[in-house]
Structure formats: C-alpha cells, structure tokens
Amino acid sequence: MQMLKGTLDVLILRTLSGAPLHGYAVSRFIREASDDALRLEEGALYPALRRLEKKGWIEGAWQTTQTGREARFYQLTALGRGQLDVEVTAWRRYVATMNQVLEAPLPASSQA
Amino acid sequence: MQMLKGTLDVLILRTLSGAPLHGYAVSRFIREASDDALRLEEGALYPALRRLEKKGWIEGAWQTTQTGREARFYQLTALGRGQLDVEVTAWRRYVATMNQVLEAPLPASSQA
DNA sequence: TCCAATACCTAGTACTACTACGGGTAGTAG
DNA sequence: CTACTACCCGTAGTAGTACTAGGTATTGGA
Numbered sequence: 001m002q003m004l005k006g007t008l009d010v011l012i013l014r015t016l017s018g019a020p021l022h023g024y025a026v027s028r029f030i031r032e033a034s035d036d037a038l039r040l041e042e043g044a045l046y047p048a049l050r051r052l053e054k055k056g057w058i059e060g061a062w063q064t065t066q067t068g069r070e071a072r073f074y075q076l077t078a079l080g081r082g083q084l085d086v087e088v089t090a091w092r093r094y095v096a097t098m099n100q101v102l103e104a105p106l107p108a109s110s111q112a
Numbered sequence: 113m114q115m116l117k118g119t120l121d122v123l124i125l126r127t128l129s130g131a132p133l134h135g136y137a138v139s140r141f142i143r144e145a146s147d148d149a150l151r152l153e154e155g156a157l158y159p160a161l162r163r164l165e166k167k168g169w170i171e172g173a174w175q176t177t178q179t180g181r182e183a184r185f186y187q188l189t190a191l192g193r194g195q196l197d198v199e200v201t202a203w204r205r206y207v208a209t210m211n212q213v214l215e216a217p218l219p220a221s222s223q224a
Numbered sequence: 225t226c227c228a229a230t231a232c233c234t235a236g237t238a239c240t241a242c243t244a245c246g247g248g249t250a251g252t253a254g
Numbered sequence: 255c256t257a258c259t260a261c262c263c264g265t266a267g268t269a270g271t272a273c274t275a276g277g278t279a280t281t282g283g284a
Contacts, residue, residue, distance in 0.1 A: 004206060005117040005240075005271045011213055018218030024231050025219060033216035037209045044272045046233060051271090069231060069280070088214065094116060095207050097149045101123055102200065104145035106130030107137060117240045117271075136262050156241045158264055163240090181249070183262060 001037045008040070008048055010087035013076065016058055017084055022071035023049055049074060057083045113149045120152070120160055122199040125188065128170055129196055134183035135161055161186060169195045 015026050026049075027040040049072075052058045057080030060072045076084070127138050138161075139152040161184075164170045169192030175185045188196070 001202075001206065001209065002118070003272060004119065006114070007116065007210060008272070011210070014214050015218070019220055021219065022231075023233095024229095028230095029216075029219045030213055033213040034209050035212070037205075038213065041273060042231095042233080043235090043274065043276095047271085065231080067230070067281075071231060090113075091210065091214075093149075094113065097113065097146050098119060098123070098203065100147070101142055101145040101150065102126050102203075104141075106127070107133065107141045108131055115241060120241075134262075135264095136260095140261095153242060154262095154264075155243065155245095155266090159240085177262085179250075179261070181262060 001034075003038060003040075003044070007091070008044060009052060010084070010091055011038075011040075012048060012052060013057060013080055013084040013087060016074055016076050017081065020061075020073040020075035022063075022065065022073050024071070026074070052080070055083075056080070113146075113151075115150060115152075115156070119203070120156060121164060122196070122203055123150075123152075124160060124164060125169060125192055125196040125199060128186055128188050129193065132173075132175075132185040132187035134175075134177065134185050136183070138186070164192070167195075168192070 011030055012026060015021065015029050021029070023042075023045055027042070027045050030038050030040045049058070049060070053060055053074070056077060058074045059077055060074045062070055063073045065071045123142055124138060127133065127141050133141070135157055139154070139157050142150050142152045161170070161172070165172055165186070168189060170186045171189055172184045172186045174182055177183045
C-alpha cells in the first residue's frame with residue numbers, strides 16, 4: 001500500500017512513544033502492526049528520522065543491540081510527546097473531515 | 113487545514129459523481145461540505161482537474177453557467193466512476209490501517 | 225557456500241498541494 | 255461612481271515527502 005504523504009511522522013512518533021528503538025525496529029513494527037500493509041522503505045525511514053530529530057521531537061544515540069550490533073536508538077523528547085498528541089488529533093480530524101465531504105449531499109449542476 | 117497529498121483526487125471524483133460542475137463549484141462544494149476546513153486552492157484545483165481528465169476519469173466541456181459566464185463543466189466518465197469506488201475503498205482501508213498502527217501494542221526496546 | 229535478515233546510509237526522482245501571480249465579469253455596498 | 259466581493263479561468267515556480275535504486279557491513283542458517 002502506498003503511504004499518503006504526510007502520514008509517516010505520526011506513525012514514527014507513535015512507534016517511539018514507548019521505548020527507544022533503532023530505525024530498523026521502527027520499520028519492522030510499522031510493517032507488522034499493519035499486517036504487512038505498510039512497508040516503510042529505508043529511503044523514507046532514515047531521512048524521516050533525521051527530520052524528526054532536527055525538529056527536536058526525537059533524540060538518537062548509538063547503542064548496542066541485543067545481537068551485538070551498533071545501532072542508533074531514537075527516543076521521544078518531551079516536545080515530541082506533545083507533537084504526537086497534536087498529530088494524532090490532526091489525523092483524526094482530517095479523517096472526520098474527509099468522511100464528511102465523502103458523505104455530504106451532492107450539489108446540483110444547476111448551481112451558479 | 114493542510115490537505116494530505118494524495119487525498120484530493122477522491123474528493124474531486126466524489127464531488128463530480130452527481131452532476132457536472134465547473135471548477136469553481138467543485139472548490140466551493142469541498143469548502144462548504146468540510147465546514148470551511150478544506151480550502152481547495154486554485155493552484156491545486158485546476159492542475160488536478162487536468163490530471164484527472166488526462167487519466168480519462170472526468171471529461172470537461174465549455175458551457176454557460178446560470179449567471180451567464182463561460183465555464184468548463186466536468187463530469188465523471190464510466191472509468192471515473194469505477195475509479196471513485198477504488199479510491200474510496202483505498203482511503204477507508206488506509207484509515208483502518210493507520211488506526212491499527214496507532215493503536216497496536218508498542219514494542220519493547222529489548223527487541224533485537 | 226549462498227542467502228536472508230539485520231543494521232546503516234545517500235542520491236536522485238516523482239508526485240502533489242501550495243504560493244503567488246495574472247486576466248476578466250457581474251453584482252452590491254458605500 | 256467606486257470599491258469590494260464573488261465568480262470564473264488559468265500558469266509558473268516552490269516545497270515537501272515517500273519512493274527507487276544503489277552502497278556498506280555483520281550474523282546466522284540452510
């Protein structure tokens with residue numbers, strides 16, 4: 001499934017809202033939580049992580065995984081936690097608005 | 113409210129699924145049906161109409177409005193009607209998938 | 225020995241909505 | 255009579271974002 005542009009950030013923020021994770025784990029979580037419907041490509045993942053870090057919503061630090069590899073673990077900042085709320089709310093409002101338009105009585109052609 | 117990229121086409125197709133309308137009326141319908149939340153800018157509207165026409169989903173024709181102006185009325189083609197179904201379904205599935213990820217149990221940091 | 229999974233990354237591309245214009249008409253408030 | 259709003263069409267250029275396609279390296283299993 002193609003991702004809608006503008007919906008990735010909230011998914012990443014939500015994914016990191018529990019414990020710090022590295023990029024690959026973020027990608028895997030989103031894929032698995034969506035039953036394989038959303039595949040977060042690496043060409044979108046890593047730039048997005050840097051973007052979010054630059055905005056101060058997440059913070060990265062190199063650590064060692066359980067498998068003994070070096071990986072960059074990201075965690076939500078306080079700012080990021082607020083942003084998550086903002087974006088979840090915005091998403092739900094957008095969905096409601098879309099549904100509203102998709103179900104509104106259609107206009108007649110005779111309108112000016 | 114900023115529009116999510118990729119959600120405009122379905123709104124236009126849906127708007128035109130009743131009677132033929134000109135661009136301005138499409139814009140007005142979406143704005144009013146969304147209670148002023150979605151403002152379809154002209155720089156997005158007209159290119160989108162041409163895009164949809166090029167894909168064979170809508171067809172435009174110059175006609176005179178009730179106010180005596182020349183305007184380009186667009187109507188859905190048979191192809192466009194099918195596409196509307198496809199896109200509405202895709203949208204609903206996307207929303208369901210997003211919600212699924214936004215509500216899934218979070219992973220623990222200890223994952224590999 | 226080969227391949228999948230794990231882990232990182234960048235360069236370039238395509239697509240799409242937005243900003244900021246420009247052109248013109250009709251009706252109405254002042 | 256003037257200014258302003260609503261009506262109607264567009265285009266050019268920009269910004270943002272996910273995708274394609276490539277590269278590097280390690281680990282473990284078949």
